Amino acid sequence: MNSTSATILPRPLALDASASALRPDRIHVTGGTPLTGEVTLRGAKNLVPKAMVAALLGSGPSRLRNVPQISDVHIVTGLLEAHGVTVRTGEVRDELVLDPTSVDKADHAEIAAHAGESRIPILLCGPLLHRIGHAFIPDLGGCRIGDRPIDFHLDALRAFGAVVDKRADGLHLEAPQRLRGTKITLPYPSVGSTEQVLLTAVLAEGVTELRNAATEPEIVDLIAILQKMGAIISVLDNRVIHITGVDRLEGYTHRALPDRLEAASWACAALATGGDILVSGAQQGSMMTFLNVFRRVGGAFEVDDTPGAAGIRFWHPGGALKTLALETDVHPGFQTDWQQPLVVALTQAQGLSIVHETVYEKRLGFTNALVSMGAQVQLYRECLGGTPCRFGQRNFMHSAVISGPTKLHAAELEIPDLRAGFSYLIAALAAQGTSTVHGISLINRGYEDFAFKLGALGARFEFGENAVD
Structure with a gap:
């Protein structure tokens, strides 16, 4: 299995959902080779789809740049087109032009065809209520990593004056009159709920005060987009955001910030395989918490902030990796999406490491597959x-003790969610023998051209049978 033959896929030149749908959903990975080389980041998976939704609020076209080729972008494209938004590629490969001037109600069946694959549809509610006075939300999909209720979203929308009607086919929301600014305190600094409030408050009448808001870099970039459109948003201390509603928003032109979560995944891949990876486009500022942990574990990195050539090089400097005690948290804490790939690297550290997951209660379930590969991981209900x-x-296995180093061996792996999926690839690349990883279509939700990048780094793999067979 040589990555230079069948495994490196041509990079697509336009957003094409059908291309990824025809790729195999199974990959055979032969481990034992350090990953070395360079990969390039594009826009953040946790920002770009939300920026696309924000285009609904504008009175004219928006231009979004640095758009990654990921399935979440295809899903949101379908949802927007179902509502009459024109979505096309711009003059360069990574640019989308979104024109919402003909927004209208969409067929419920067409919305449902997309909604089961993502949780993004709930974020369309506020913009659609402003534009056409109605929104329909069927069952939501996304990664099954724990309880992700939409109650926070619905409570916020009701506070703005929306009427929510739960029916057999889903949720129907109406805005009998213009939505009004309000005061909202989130019970937890949820990223999705913060996005919901921002996307709804900018055109609501009056002032909205949001307390206990999420402050992730992707949230700040979304605020920057909305401000470019004409919104008035103030980010205060202690997770407080004030939004003064305006009567009209224009389109925007914006370059999405690079994906810091993908950058960390490649960093952990370098650490687990004893490799050396330059992540072009990675930015130090949004990754400082991760970089501190990466160094504590024994990894090395070098930041290049030269204009036009920015990036971070990550490598394993040799010797034994170090253990640590770690807790995930909302920003500026250690992000939960960094946890899973790091755990794979910690299986190679000398001694006992402790990881306490505080964001998603079921996220550590992915470690069962690592145990099947020879890792020593014990889960606990205690904090x-x-x-x-x-x-x-609440009786959830949300703490882990990892004992290492352990030699990982090949196994059959079934991907449960996006970040676990990429973590399984890392484990397979660090293991001896050839592993088979099933369900890799989930990885396409957040990692652009991951097969192309793996091939460029010298990984040995080949695809199995096609997912549609």
């Missing part, structure tokens, strides 16, 4: 690591 969290008394 290990020092800080009690909201899962402590």
